[in-house]
Amino acid sequence: MDLDKFKVHGEPLIYGAMISIALATIGILVGLTYFKKWGYLWREWLTTVDHKKIGIMYILAALLMLFRGGVDAMMMRLQTAAPEMKFLDAQHYNEVFTTHGLIMILFMAMPFIIGLMNVIIPLQIGARDVAFPRLNAVSFWLFFMGAMLLNISFVIGGSPDAGWSAYFPLASLEFSPTVGNNYYSLALQISGIGTLITGVNFIVTILKMRAPGMTLMKMPMFTWSVLITNVIIVFAFPVLTVALAMMMFDRLFGSQFFTMANGGMDMLWANLFWVWGHPEVYIVILPAFGIYSEIIATFSKKNLYGYTSMVFSMLIISLLSFLVWAHHFYTMGQGAMVNSFFSITTMAIAVPTGVKIFNWLFTLRKGRITFTTPMLYTLAFIPIFTIGGVTGVMLAMASADYQYHNTMFLVAHFHYVLIPGAVFAVIAGFHYWFPKVFGFRLNERLGKHAFWWIIISFNVTFFPMFFLGLMGMTRRLYTYSKESGFGPLNMLSFVGAVGLAIGFVILVYNIYWSTRYMPRDTTNDPWDGRTLEWATHSPIPLYNFAIVPKVETRDALWSAKQENIPLYTDTKYTKIHMPSNTGKPFILGVVFFFLGFFLVFSMWIPAIVAGIGILVVLAFMSFDKDQGYYIPVEEVIATEKKLMRGETV
Amino acid sequence: MKKKGPLYALFLSLILLLPGCSSIAVLNPKGPSARTLSDTIILSIIVMLGVLAVVYILYIFVLVKYRAKKSNEGYIPKHEEGNVVLEAIWIIIPIIIVAFLSVVTVKTTNEVENVAADYKDQTPLVIYASSSNWKWHFSYPEEGIETVNYVNMPVHRAVEFRMYSFGTITSLWIPQLAGQKYAMSDMLTTLHLSADTEGSYIGKNANFSGKGFAHMEFEALVLSNKGYEDWVKEVKETAPKLTEEEFKGLLATDYLGRKTYSSTHLEFSPPPGDHGEHMSGGGKEMDMDNGNQEHQDNKEIHPSPEPSSGTEFDSKPDPEVDQPLPSSPVDESTHEGH
Numbered sequence: 001m002d003l004d005k006f007k008v009h010g011e012p013l014i015y016g017a018m019i020s021i022a023l024a025t026i027g028i029l030v031g032l033t034y035f036k037k038w039g040y041l042w043r044e045w046l047t048t049v050d051h052k053k054i055g056i057m058y059i060l061a062a063l064l065m066l067f068r069g070g071v072d073a074m075m076m077r078l079q080t081a082a083p084e085m086k087f088l089d090a091q092h093y094n095e096v097f098t099t100h101g102l103i104m105i106l107f108m109a110m111p112f113i114i115g116l117m118n119v120i121i122p123l124q125i126g127a128r129d130v131a132f133p134r135l136n137a138v139s140f141w142l143f144f145m146g147a148m149l150l151n152i153s154f155v156i157g158g159s160p161d162a163g164w165s166a167y168f169p170l171a172s173l174e175f176s177p178t179v180g181n182n183y184y185s186l187a188l189q190i191s192g193i194g195t196l197i198t199g200v201n202f203i204v205t206i207l208k209m210r211a212p213g214m215t216l217m218k219m220p221m222f223t224w225s226v227l228i229t230n231v232i233i234v235f236a237f238p239v240l241t242v243a244l245a246m247m248m249f250d251r252l253f254g255s256q257f258f259t260m261a262n263g264g265m266d267m268l269w270a271n272l273f274w275v276w277g278h279p280e281v282y283i284v285i286l287p288a289f290g291i292y293s294e295i296i297a298t299f300s301k302k303n304l305y306g307y308t309s310m311v312f313s314m315l316i317i318s319l320l321s322f323l324v325w326a327h328h329f330y331t332m333g334q335g336a337m338v339n340s341f342f343s344i345t346t347m348a349i350a351v352p353t354g355v356k357i358f359n360w361l362f363t364l365r366k367g368r369i370t371f372t373t374p375m376l377y378t379l380a381f382i383p384i385f386t387i388g389g390v391t392g393v394m395l396a397m398a399s400a401d402y403q404y405h406n407t408m409f410l411v412a413h414f415h416y417v418l419i420p421g422a423v424f425a426v427i428a429g430f431h432y433w434f435p436k437v438f439g440f441r442l443n444e445r446l447g448k449h450a451f452w453w454i455i456i457s458f459n460v461t462f463f464p465m466f467f468l469g470l471m472g473m474t475r476r477l478y479t480y481s482k483e484s485g486f487g488p489l490n491m492l493s494f495v496g497a498v499g500l501a502i503g504f505v506i507l508v509y510n511i512y513w514s515t516r517y518m519p520r521d522t523t524n525d526p527w528d529g530r531t532l533e534w535a536t537h538s539p540i541p542l543y544n545f546a547i548v549p550k551v552e553t554r555d556a557l558w559s560a561k562q563e564n565i566p567l568y569t570d571t572k573y574t575k576i577h578m579p580s581n582t583g584k585p586f587i588l589g590v591v592f593f594f595l596g597f598f599l600v601f602s603m604w605i606p607a608i609v610a611g612i613g614i615l616v617v618l619a620f621m622s623f624d625k626d627q628g629y630y631i632p633v634e635e636v637i638a639t640e641k642k643l644m645r646g647e648t649v
Numbered sequence: 650m651k652k653k654g655p656l657y658a659l660f661l662s663l664i665l666l667l668p669g670c671s672s673i674a675v676l677n678p679k680g681p682s683a684r685t686l687s688d689t690i691i692l693s694i695i696v697m698l699g700v701l702a703v704v705y706i707l708y709i710f711v712l713v714k715y716r717a718k719k720s721n722e723g724y725i726p727k728h729e730e731g732n733v734v735l736e737a738i739w740i741i742i743p744i745i746i747v748a749f750l751s752v753v754t755v756k757t758t759n760e761v762e763n764v765a766a767d768y769k770d771q772t773p774l775v776i777y778a779s780s781s782n783w784k785w786h787f788s789y790p791e792e793g794i795e796t797v798n799y800v801n802m803p804v805h806r807a808v809e810f811r812m813y814s815f816g817t818i819t820s821l822w823i824p825q826l827a828g829q830k831y832a833m834s835d836m837l838t839t840l841h842l843s844a845d846t847e848g849s850y851i852g853k854n855a856n857f858s859g860k861g862f863a864h865m866e867f868e869a870l871v872l873s874n875k876g877y878e879d880w881v882k883e884v885k886e887t888a889p890k891l892t893e894e895e896f897k898g899l900l901a902t903d904y905l906g907r908k909t910y911s912s913t914h915l916e917f918s919p920p921p922g923d924h925g926e927h928m929s930g931g932g933k934e935m936d937m938d939n940g941n942q943e944h945q946d947n948k949e950i951h952p953s954p955e956p957s958s959g960t961e962f963d964s965k966p967d968p969e970v971d972q973p974l975p976s977s978p979v980d981e982s983t984h985e986g987h
Contacts, residue, residue, distance in 0.1 A: 090860045163857050169834065170817040170859055260834040266818060267833065300715070306731035309740075331820060331830045333838030336762045340755040347750060351743045357704060358739040359731070364711045367726045371716070379712065386704050390697035397750060399757035400689045402828020403675045406820060406855045470690075472674040472824040476857040484851075485672050562725075 005179055005601055008158050011092065018155045047581040049133035051118050052437065052540055054140045058115030059430070061144055063508075065108040068151065070504060072100035074497055077461070081494035083482040093478035094161040095180065099150065101164030102184070106191065107147040109284040109418065112426040114143075114198055117226050117287065120433055121202065123533035123540065124220045126211025126549045131204040133579040134621070139194040139201065141589025146191025149596045153183040157600065160184035163476060165277065165328075166247070168258035168269040173251050179600050185248040186596040192240050199233030202226060211532065213551035217311070220531040220554070221297075221304055225290025228314050229283050232321065236279035243272035252602060267332060274325035282321040284418065286314055288425030289356060292378045295432055296360050298527050299375035300367025303555055306359040313352035320349045330398045331405045339398035346396035353389055357382060372527070373447030377428035380455050381420040388416030391466070406476075409469025415462045427454075427507065435526045439539045440518040442510050450506035457499025464489035464496075530555035535567055537643040543576045543631060546640050573636045579628040588617045674824040674851070679871075680844045681765035682827040689757045696746060761828060764841050768807035773841070776800065776808060777913075777920055780832050780854065781815035783861030784905045788913035794884045795891055797899065797908035799868045803877035804847050810840040813920050815900055820856035823869045829855045835921055844871040861904060885911050893917045 822829030
């Protein structure tokens, strides 16, 4: 065993990070011990199977990762702000943009969306939990441990540095001899398995656990988007699993799937990666479409325009998302015929997406629009995302892509798609559903401050990149000369990045401020909502609904409020079956973390021990005879009385 | 593109409207291939501005008209299911737009994948461009010369680049002359281009290839026919021969300045088979004859990047380099020759 492999070359930035990580860890441990919170942490969070708590943990982890990825972004923009900057060296810059991409897509956008999914979906379909609550905990802990594994790479052994797409042969042992890309294959593998389990779990939940009367075509749009997303997950993630396993074999065991010699094919990796990677884009975008649909309907006080075409457009997008992967390498010399085919399928995605944009605009038409913070993000999404969309069509044209490929134009495009398409959506959803989970709203004034900082700075940051791309600036360029003329626009972009950072800081400050000072909501329905999640109490009781609601129309709660269609036809409380908490998913996650860590450093014996450990935990889980427990009627009635806060039943 | 007179005029007017366009390399083409791409890009920008305009006008109209105000307080909007005719409109019109752009794409993709129309009757000048670490080797099999990190070519001449790599995937890109294409280790890719104007153009690797990626630029110098012939003659008379040993030395070096030789490495290190063979041959063609196997063998001498050296590229001049390295690769090449 070679201890040198653990060391990361000396740089003040990395030492600073090491010290701050160590201090934060010690601080958390000391704090937990001092306030005697270990038991609370274990009972209420680490062992929980409650979908709401798991959702909250997902969102907290995603917020943390947003800041980790954000700091990466700031470092990149600072390094390229002026020609010949000496802030980062090439190696460090390569690690930073690689982890920025990985973290933002896989450990920020996706978990944030899965977090919202976890909190809201069972509520929206009138269920008491997800179909497999313990498996849900397994999903979370696998994701979380994968994320942690990737994060420690920065201080132990070195981060992956071959780009988030990790093209071979660059990512092979020959050209990336450090352990960085071992971390890539293992961290993604572990969290990817978690995501795949989530996919199965939510498909079953949505298909089997809807409230009586809620047919597929009466489901809220967010539920529809999540259903389709999880179908994509189940189809796409196995490809990633296989590709990462092959990568791991290449790097750890000397197999030659993607090498240059001995029959390996470097482009096989690119194909496998993008067969997963392009649908992945829609895994983060489609739920966002669902979130926006909910918010637009709520704050224009109208039902969603063209519900049926909204559903079908998502289905078509999900199908097409599997038919476009080769547009990521038009320039591979695959010939005009192949390129033309992928051009047309790629451009075709613009049609269903356009349908959605116009349906949203027509939902607003004849409505009564109120500009709350979640609605502002939603409204900002439409024009900004449209720019992302039309530049996407431009990129889809194979011939023109020969000039855009791998340039800052592409970087601008996908940020114009992903930030309004995913980040604004999760922020909007966060503001929108926050009062449901915690029982109070976020401050509107602070929310709007953050909004304007974020929206304006976003455009200042990314719009110049379209021009930089056309000027010939390639992506992943850690430095450039003064003569290239890239300097001024990059400086502008850096200024925008600073503004974005300020916006996000205000957003977090808002959470702190609102927790302390915002008045508690007693109505359970602060936004005058339309769907079932607003029909239960805020904060939500453990069992979600004391009585399972009956659904007659699409906007069930709205119909109940407007047309007096009763939601609860049963009036008698009954005992409620709930799953019991278990620590096994957490332990499984920890063992997976150690397996990953040992494999990264080729420590075979500990790795085998950890591998056996996983089998042991799985065996314990499969022989678990715990059938859950019942909440007695008296307790349900008592809880309901307490949450009613004096309202009449 | 000459048939599209009115459209072309529209492109030109847009170019004039966009300030500072001369610094935008992609929209300032100097050859037929890049011009086709530039026209395609401008056409798509115009179409897309139209789409944006429709969305934005509708968006502003809706937001202004239907915002919550005192005057519409208490107004509860009616249930509105959707409208088949309207929805059909915003399905069909985008389909028409996409169909139009598809036709343009297929046509222009074919155009740039082949020799430009005006140069069809010429035999192209073949230049092999191979990448290793963070440098480019340009071999001229007809002339029997080879250059490193710069490429000279004659004006008004069809040029055919044949690209491959001795390592990671790279992408050869001369924005003002043609779009980019990948150079990979196990197949040959082809890029057709020709220049209409003499001058010096920036060429670069556009695909991330590791530590030295940012420094992987080269100068593409377009000379008059006479100038080119003189240069070839001079190289043949004055430059040394490229021996196999020297070439191995070049491959093993991370960074290099310019180099010139009076023979090519293709003689002892043949390129891989082309794309078609690779895809269809099922390994049959991968024999000694077309050099594929030999190319594979040559990879063994290809060095791995040194993991331990954390030093900056600039501060470590390589003993192999006989010309001083520019502090930045761009310094040595003026952006435009005029």
